[in-house]
Amino acid sequence: MSAYTLRRIAALFALAFGISVLVFLIIRLIPGDPAIVMLGGNAGDPSLVARIHAQLGLDLPMPVQYARWLGGVLAGNFGYSFSYQQTVVSLLRLNFVPTLQLTFAGLAFSLIVGGIIGIVAALQRNRGIDTASMAIALAFVSVPSFWLGLLLILVFAVELPWFDVVGGTSLKGLVLPALALGLGSAGFNARFIRSSVLQAQTLQHVVTARAKGLTGARVFLRHVLRNAILPVLTIAGLQLGQLLSGTVVIETVFSRPGIGRLLVQSILAKDYPTVQALVLIIAFLYALTNFAVDLLYPVLDPRIAAR
């Protein structure tokens, strides 16, 4: 294992520790007694308050509370959801897969559409098509995803009976949510890929390849695109996290099951153990994605491993 890989692994552990402390603190930072806030109207019942205190260990010293909580999490015990009356783990089991499907469908959509627009714009630099592409990309970035989702429902489910208003978990039910989720990222990718391609075109070996008479297509595929992909990969890693948290809004719009909608409902219901579990999982997945991107780097660009 190279020094680079070891450093990345150490950084991942440090980050995971930091994330866990922050997530642990969510309940402890709530002003007032979290048990009373959580119970709301039932706060008058002292036995319920005592039960929550016992479950969260609120009467113990902070480091002990943290160790207890982390031990539980590592053993796969995320606690009990008060608002759903079941363990958080069984909630996760129901909601995790639909969110992953939506996230990856959104990412695929944003990379394909963004890639096409960005590459076309770069190849047609400073012409009408370029300007038009960038105007479209700007609109994609600016339109709120939840409004777009509602418009898609209005047009393709209400006016035209092509889709169901409430999308199921079927493949067809994935189309509109993935579109609404991915369009903003598609606009961002289009702009990013355009400038990435333009920058790669100015690299010395690309100029050399062109000068020695290689065809435009060959230079583009072998030299320009390969160099342009590296920064895009980093962005895709970051975007996976943005898309994952973007499901919070999209799943609500389309009434889809998933951890994003579950998170919003748990926040509104003051169901803190569920909120903690979801935030921890989303943040950790995000950290893990960026870790994977870091490890892919040296494969695509051997110079990084040498550093």
Added chain:
Amino acid sequence: MSGEAQLPLASLRASARGAPPVHWLPRALRHRSLAAGLVLCIAILALVIAAPLLASADPNAQDPMQSFAAPSAAHPMGADAFGRDIFARVLYGGRTTILACAGVVLLGGFVGTIIGLVAGYAAGATGFVLMRLVDLLLAFPGILLALVVCTILGPGLVNGVFAIAVVLVPIYARLVEGATREVRHMPYVDAALTLGASVPRIIAQHVLPNVAPGIIVLTTTWLGIAALWIAALGFLGLGVQPPAPEWGAILNDGANYITVAWWITVFPGLFLSLFVIGVNLVGDGLRDELDPTLSAR
């Protein structure tokens, strides 16, 4: 997104010493996207400020007879379930959304800049600890971090502004810290120190002018995103509480009735989109003007 935040310092320095300030307005207007963005933003601001002149005075006034009234001369954008005028709600709601997102970038930008200056200038252990905290906050996807703060503070507009400002703090801190650290050991800063200049003076005279273009670009970028997130919180029920109008909250009102009254949903979203497009056009224009290395591409 944060990838764009770190502008090359050399170019920032070049532009800080660039064209004399007298000419910036005409030059800005020659830039097409900047001019278009300014026109769009000013038009929306004018409509929103003139709300009492253009629409009925009370955006919360209910009229059961007008429930779900379609757009007409009396209600240019129709009415919602309670018969409230959507035109009035969109104009008054825009005030809330725009003020809130301005509050977000002012608050987050100010605190982040201070932290960045301290971490970059003090360096050493203080800088190290501050920047590791910044790294930790940056490890959360932005919206998720805002939702965490919302969970702790509870729903509400002011809490929402705080929540999104928290997301901006590490982003500004990182930009400013990097630039500050770079300027800190420039020969002219050493010279100023030797001549007895105080630390606040060095920061005001030498560090801030170098960081300013980056901060301006970051602020316009995040103003648009903050508007979208404020509206998203309103839409989810975590921001403005009913019956107060706000673009996202009106969208939430309309979402349940999309099959019977499209106008409740379409108009606030349209205004929000146009506002964000305007802000982003201004941001792109400023980026071109302030960072020659990007526009040269």
